[in-house]
Amino acid sequence: MMQIRRMGPIGAEITGVDVKTLDDATFGKIYQVWLDSNVIVVRDQSLQIQDYLRYSLRFGVITPHPSKSTRHPDCPEVTLLGANKFRADGTLDTAIYSRGAQGFHTDGSYEQVPFKATQLYALAIPSRGGDTFFSSGYAAYDELPQHLKQKLEGRFGTFKYGGLRKLNALLNEEDRNVKPVRHPLVQVHPETGRKLLYFDQGKILTIEGLDSDESAATIAEMKAYFVQPPCQYRHQWRKGDVVIWDNRCSYHKAAGDYPPEEDRIHWRVSIK
Numbered sequence: 001m002m003q004i005r006r007m008g009p010i011g012a013e014i015t016g017v018d019v020k021t022l023d024d025a026t027f028g029k030i031y032q033v034w035l036d037s038n039v040i041v042v043r044d045q046s047l048q049i050q051d052y053l054r055y056s057l058r059f060g061v062i063t064p065h066p067s068k069s070t071r072h073p074d075c076p077e078v079t080l081l082g083a084n085k086f087r088a089d090g091t092l093d094t095a096i097y098s099r100g101a102q103g104f105h106t107d108g109s110y111e112q113v114p115f116k117a118t119q120l121y122a123l124a125i126p127s128r129g130g131d132t133f134f135s136s137g138y139a140a141y142d143e144l145p146q147h148l149k150q151k152l153e154g155r156f157g158t159f160k161y162g163g164l165r166k167l168n169a170l171l172n173e174e175d176r177n178v179k180p181v182r183h184p185l186v187q188v189h190p191e192t193g194r195k196l197l198y199f200d201q202g203k204i205l206t207i208e209g210l211d212s213d214e215s216a217a218t219i220a221e222m223k224a225y226f227v228q229p230p231c232q233y234r235h236q237w238r239k240g241d242v243v244i245w246d247n248r249c250s251y252h253k254a255a256g257d258y259p260p261e262e263d264r265i266h267w268r269v270s271i272k
């Protein structure tokens with residue numbers, strides 16, 4: 001029997017199911033819980049890569065990540081998180097070890113159409129650390145001061161992989177020079193109809209229509225508001241967890257704090 005447990009203002013845990021054999025009615029319930037709680041964890045799964053892809057496809061279309069060097073060697077739609085983190089000379093490759101740990105972000109804001117969802121399947125989990133934090137873009141919008149709500153309504157931001165700090169070590173050389181894209185900063189979620197703040201501190205370059213000082217000052221102000229601590233979920237991983245976040249209305253970051261000599265490996269898919 002499927003059991004659903006809300007983990008707080010966002011986040012829900014689902015137990016008692018096998019994602020390989022879900023009927024449409026049960027999947028429909030899971031999808032609705034996902035929309036209602038931003039991020040869900042399905043516990044205790046035992047999946048081959050094709051099982052994982054088949055389940056992921058129920059949420060949308062899978063697209064390979066632009067970081068070619070971290071794609072699964074047999075299956076480019078799947079990114080390997082945490083694999084090959086030691087170089088041949090034994091030093092730690094921090095771009096791999098600290099991936100996603102530079103701060104709260106949303107995935108794929110550098111794409112014309114950002115990802116609808118990101119899903120991770122835990123293959124190996126360290127003995128301590130390595131949690132993932134989530135926060136809500138709805139709460140971020142709700143808690144904005146009135147003057148910021150007014151200023152951002154109808155405005156677009158420009159976004160690029162690596163942002164102003166050019167953190168693009170995971171991209172091949174030839175993929176680094178792509179043009180920024182633009183997204184509205186206040187959005188209405190296409191399925192829930194709720195208003196949200198769309199922001200990514202590590203990838204936003206400018207706010208269109210503001211001079212460069214005002215753009216930078218406004219971005220700095222948004223940074224102070226976009227993560228609302230009361231509306232967070234901290235996921236402590238177990239092997240076999242399948243976690244999917246609604247990337248249209250959520251921010252997330254990796255803790256990046258586990259013992260580097262231990263394995264922390266996930267299969268990751270981007271879903272549009």
Ligand SMILES: O=C(O)CCC(=O)C(=O)O
Nearest residue numbers: 099100107131132253254
């Ligand atoms: O490894 C994690 O906890 C999350 C990494 C991340 O930001 C991502 O997969 O998009």
Ligand SMILES: [Fe+2]
Nearest residue numbers: 100105106107
């Ligand atoms: Fe991410």
